[in-house]
Amino acid sequence: MEITVEKSKEELSRLIADEIISLVKTKPSCVLGLATGSSPILVYKYLIEAYKAKKVSFKHVKTFNLDEYINYKEYKDSYHYFMDHNLFDYIDLERNNIHFPNPEKPEEYDKDILKAGIDLQLLGIGADGHIGFNEPNTSFDSITNITTLTKQTIKDNARFFKSIEDVPTHAVTMGLKTILSAKEIILIATGSNKKDAISKLLKGEDISCPASILNRHSNVTLYLDNEAAKDIHQNNN
Ligand code: GLP
Numbered sequence: 001m002e003i004t005v006e007k008s009k010e011e012l013s014r015l016i017a018d019e020i021i022s023l024v025k026t027k028p029s030c031v032l033g034l035a036t037g038s039s040p041i042l043v044y045k046y047l048i049e050a051y052k053a054k055k056v057s058f059k060h061v062k063t064f065n066l067d068e069y070i071n072y073k074e075y076k077d078s079y080h081y082f083m084d085h086n087l088f089d090y091i092d093l094e095r096n097n098i099h100f101p102n103p104e105k106p107e108e109y110d111k112d113i114l115k116a117g118i119d120l121q122l123l124g125i126g127a128d129g130h131i132g133f134n135e136p137n138t139s140f141d142s143i144t145n146i147t148t149l150t151k152q153t154i155k156d157n158a159r160f161f162k163s164i165e166d167v168p169t170h171a172v173t174m175g176l177k178t179i180l181s182a183k184e185i186i187l188i189a190t191g192s193n194k195k196d197a198i199s200k201l202l203k204g205e206d207i208s209c210p211a212s213i214l215n216r217h218s219n220v221t222l223y224l225d226n227e228a229a230k231d232i233h234q235n236n237n
Contacts, residue, residue: 001202001214002221005229009042009190012223016122016186017046021056023120029060033121033179034087035132036065036079037157039188040122044087051091058093064113065100066123066132067173070146073166082160101144103172109144110178121182125189128152129197129209133173136208140216142175176213185217190225198224199231 006012020043023030034040050056068079075081080100088098101109123131128150134142135150148170149157158164179185189198200209205216214220224232 003224003229003232004221005224005226007226009225012188012190012225013040013042013046016040016043016188016223017050019186020047020120020122021050024056024058024061027119028057029062030119031062031064031116033118033174033182034063034065034083035122035124036067036082037124039124039190041086043122043188047087048090058091060097061093062097062116063093063099064109064116064118064174065098066179067171068100068103069168070103070170070172072168077161077166077168101172101174103146106144106146106172109174113144113174113178114181118182119184121179121185123179123185123187123211125187125194125197125201125211126153127156127193127197129200129211131176131179131187131211131214133171134176134179134210136210138176138207138210140176140205140207140213143178144172144174146170146172176210180213180217183219185214185220186223187211187214187220188223189228192227192230194224194228195230198222198228202232 065079065083072078099112125131128136130153133147135147154167158167161167197211201211206212
């Protein structure tokens with residue numbers, strides 16, 4: 001596993017955006033796995049800037065988002081909306097090439113993903129080590145499924161909603177096995193509330209830390225700021 005540590009989220013996001021842009025340039029019809037949450041927002045901003053500066057086109061790119069809430073109150077609370085407003089509305093991605101898991105038939109998503117083959121999967125990480133919405137103790141063999149959010153995740157994600165009561169309790173998410181099918185995986189984590197999850201991830205496979213499944217993959221890079229990376233030296237010594 002590669003680890004890149006930078007001082008700021010801006011620097012990390014710039015590096016990740018550059019990597020995505022270089023992939024899209026060498027393979028214009030590449031397949032990207034995308035994440036929501038605050039971690040990737042700047043990456044998306046830099047992709048939009050590059051598109052506006054005519055440095056890259058997403059015309060032939062396909063995307064598969066990691067997850068979506070179920071029974072959200074308003075469209076504004078959905079990850080569809082989040083992606084539209086942080087990326088999709090501002091670049092030339094074709095609407096037909098955008099994919100989200102369908103809670104009515106989650107397993108179909110895995111078939112679609114295996115057929116398309118994700119070239120690069122972008123991930124954030126929850127404070128409890130979740131990736132997508134795969135909460136602690138999810139089977140490492142899971143495929144796209146419907147999941148119940150933990151109290152901690154509901155609390156952590158409440159900042160995106162009017163009140164904590166509005167946070168949906170369920171979501172549909174790519175499974176851990178689905179995520180691992182990507183050819184390359186990039187995980188971004190910033191801030192001290194992520195340091196325990198990162199430290200646990202690096203201690204080896206442990207189903208209480210879903211992100212630790214990444215130890216099984218041969219092409220993973222963690223992009224961390226100093227705060228998220230604070231405890232990793234202790235592990236590596
Ligand atoms: C949500 C998403 C995850 C994301 C996590 C961390 O739970 N389902 O994909 O990684 O939040 O979010 P943030 O980047 O806002 O800390």
